[in-house]
Amino acid sequence: MQEATDLFIRHFKFWDKLTESQKDLLNQHTRTVHYQKGTQVHRGPLDCIGVLLIKSGQLRVYTLSEDGREVTLYRLFDEDIAILSASCTLDEVTFEVYIDAEEDTEALLTDAGAIRSLLDANIYARCYAYEKASRCLSEMLWKLQQILFLSADRRLAIFLMEESEKLGSDEIHLTHEQIARYMGTAREVVSRLVKYFTQEGLVKGARGKLTILDKKALQEIAGM
Amino acid sequence: MQEATDLFIRHFKFWDKLTESQKDLLNQHTRTVHYQKGTQVHRGPLDCIGVLLIKSGQLRVYTLSEDGREVTLYRLFDEDIAILSASCTLDEVTFEVYIDAEEDTEALLTDAGAIRSLLDANIYARCYAYEKASRCLSEMLWKLQQILFLSADRRLAIFLMEESEKLGSDEIHLTHEQIARYMGTAREVVSRLVKYFTQEGLVKGARGKLTILDKKALQEIAGM
Numbered sequence: 001m002q003e004a005t006d007l008f009i010r011h012f013k014f015w016d017k018l019t020e021s022q023k024d025l026l027n028q029h030t031r032t033v034h035y036q037k038g039t040q041v042h043r044g045p046l047d048c049i050g051v052l053l054i055k056s057g058q059l060r061v062y063t064l065s066e067d068g069r070e071v072t073l074y075r076l077f078d079e080d081i082a083i084l085s086a087s088c089t090l091d092e093v094t095f096e097v098y099i100d101a102e103e104d105t106e107a108l109l110t111d112a113g114a115i116r117s118l119l120d121a122n123i124y125a126r127c128y129a130y131e132k133a134s135r136c137l138s139e140m141l142w143k144l145q146q147i148l149f150l151s152a153d154r155r156l157a158i159f160l161m162e163e164s165e166k167l168g169s170d171e172i173h174l175t176h177e178q179i180a181r182y183m184g185t186a187r188e189v190v191s192r193l194v195k196y197f198t199q200e201g202l203v204k205g206a207r208g209k210l211t212i213l214d215k216k217a218l219q220e221i222a223g224m
Numbered sequence: 225m226q227e228a229t230d231l232f233i234r235h236f237k238f239w240d241k242l243t244e245s246q247k248d249l250l251n252q253h254t255r256t257v258h259y260q261k262g263t264q265v266h267r268g269p270l271d272c273i274g275v276l277l278i279k280s281g282q283l284r285v286y287t288l289s290e291d292g293r294e295v296t297l298y299r300l301f302d303e304d305i306a307i308l309s310a311s312c313t314l315d316e317v318t319f320e321v322y323i324d325a326e327e328d329t330e331a332l333l334t335d336a337g338a339i340r341s342l343l344d345a346n347i348y349a350r351c352y353a354y355e356k357a358s359r360c361l362s363e364m365l366w367k368l369q370q371i372l373f374l375s376a377d378r379r380l381a382i383f384l385m386e387e388s389e390k391l392g393s394d395e396i397h398l399t400h401e402q403i404a405r406y407m408g409t410a411r412e413v414v415s416r417l418v419k420y421f422t423q424e425g426l427v428k429g430a431r432g433k434l435t436i437l438d439k440k441a442l443q444e445i446a447g448m
Contacts, residue, residue, distance in 0.1 A: 063369055065369075065373035069373060071369075071372065090358065092355045092356070092358040092359040092362070093358050093359075093362050094359065094362040094363065094366070095361075095362040095363075095365040095366055095369075123347050123348060123351055124347060126351055127347055127350055127351035127354060130351060130354035130355050130357075130358050131316045131354050132316070133354075133358050134314065134316040134317050134354050134357050134358050134361060135316040135317075135318065137319075137358060137361035137362060137365060138316070138317050138318040138319040138361060139318065139319075140365055141319040141361060141364055141365055141368065142318070142319055144365065144368040144369060144372060145287055145289075145295075145319075145368060147372060148295065148368060148371060148372055148408065149289035149293060184372065
């Protein structure tokens with residue numbers, strides 16, 4: 001799979017430390033996968049699919065409480081690598097994440113068995129995997145800390161500003177339920193805050209849609 | 225420093241992968257340090273003291289919000305290793321922690337400069353450091369997630385049960401302010417919950433002290 005090799009060379013800085021048979025192993029155990037929008041890609045401790053290298057689309061990485069509450073941790077786009085979908089091969093990584101396809105997504109998947117053999121046999125590959133994991137885990141900690149320490153109004157303001165920037169639009173097509181899920185809070189909290197933001201003239205709400213009216217005031221609440 | 229070498233051999237699984245001069249480097253840049261109870265050992269992004277190997281005492285690792293709220297992440301006891309006090313040498317670890325001495329503590333400190341040279345020169349030492357960091361970061365994530373997802377009453381019940389087990393006593397000598405800090409919540413929340421627990425006959429409160437009266441009921445709230 002020449003395409004895989006080219007991507008591996010570009011992304012895996014340990015590539016030139018591999019033996020020829022280790023390179024073959026990776027190539028032979030890598031295949032192209034397609035996930036339809038809305039598909040569950042990786043279900044925490046229930047799965048260990050392997051390492052994903054995203055070619056196009058969008059994956060959402062999140063954590064899940066026992067009673068079903070979600071917190072979005074980060075998103076993966078073109079050429080990003082998902083290492084935590086192979087966390088079963090990393091004994092020191094004990095935190096499990098869930099991954100869904102937020103858009104139709106195409107990726108290269110290297111299966112967990114091959115990854116485990118490689119990490120056991122090659123210290124450079126192993127070190128790369130743990131460095132990558134450390135970066136992900138650090139960013140997830142930062143995110144959870146933000147959520148834990150911030151007041152809900154500030155979190156909603158930040159969420160709306162970020163979402164609007166990402167979309168390049170002042171219209172955000174999400175229900176209160178969906179926003180609550182992204183923020184890791186309850187729907188009631190979002191509804192109460194949206195009501196307050198509406199009264200203050202910051203946003204205008206309609207069914208399944210929020211329009212930002214006063215960006216400057218929102219930015220102030222967000223502390224941006 | 226023969227004592228240091230003995231401890232390193234026991235704790236650093238990469239020791240036999242080091243050259244003689246790398247072993248010398250570690251030994252020459254390691255010294256015994258003493259921290260009095262209450263001392264700030266490591267102040268997040270302001271410090272990079274190096275790697276600590278605890279000989280006796282207790283260190284508390286915590287995170288801190290901009291407005292001064294703390295959340296205790298974990299504690300280090302005899303023969304534990306603090307790697308995140310050398311996080312400046314680990315470029316992929318971007319989450320900063322604070323460390324205080326909770327008891328008078330004696331430790332071996334290997335300075336950050338020597339650690340950085342070693343991690344740059346030796347892939348086994350580097351991989352060990354990132355594995356260790358991944359474990360710490362995973363556990364911290366688990367802790368923050370628990371706090372984020374649990375209701376405050378359950379968190380207080382868990383805290384009281386854990387504290388009582390650790391002390392081997394039903395009497396917990398902490399103020400509401402201190403308990404709030406350990407739990408990462410506000411003092412008012414703890415006071416309200418303690419009042420409720422008292423009314424239910426679960427605990428008895430006095431100035432700076434809480435006595436557990438009904439362990440079984442607390443366990444049920446804790447979901448243990």
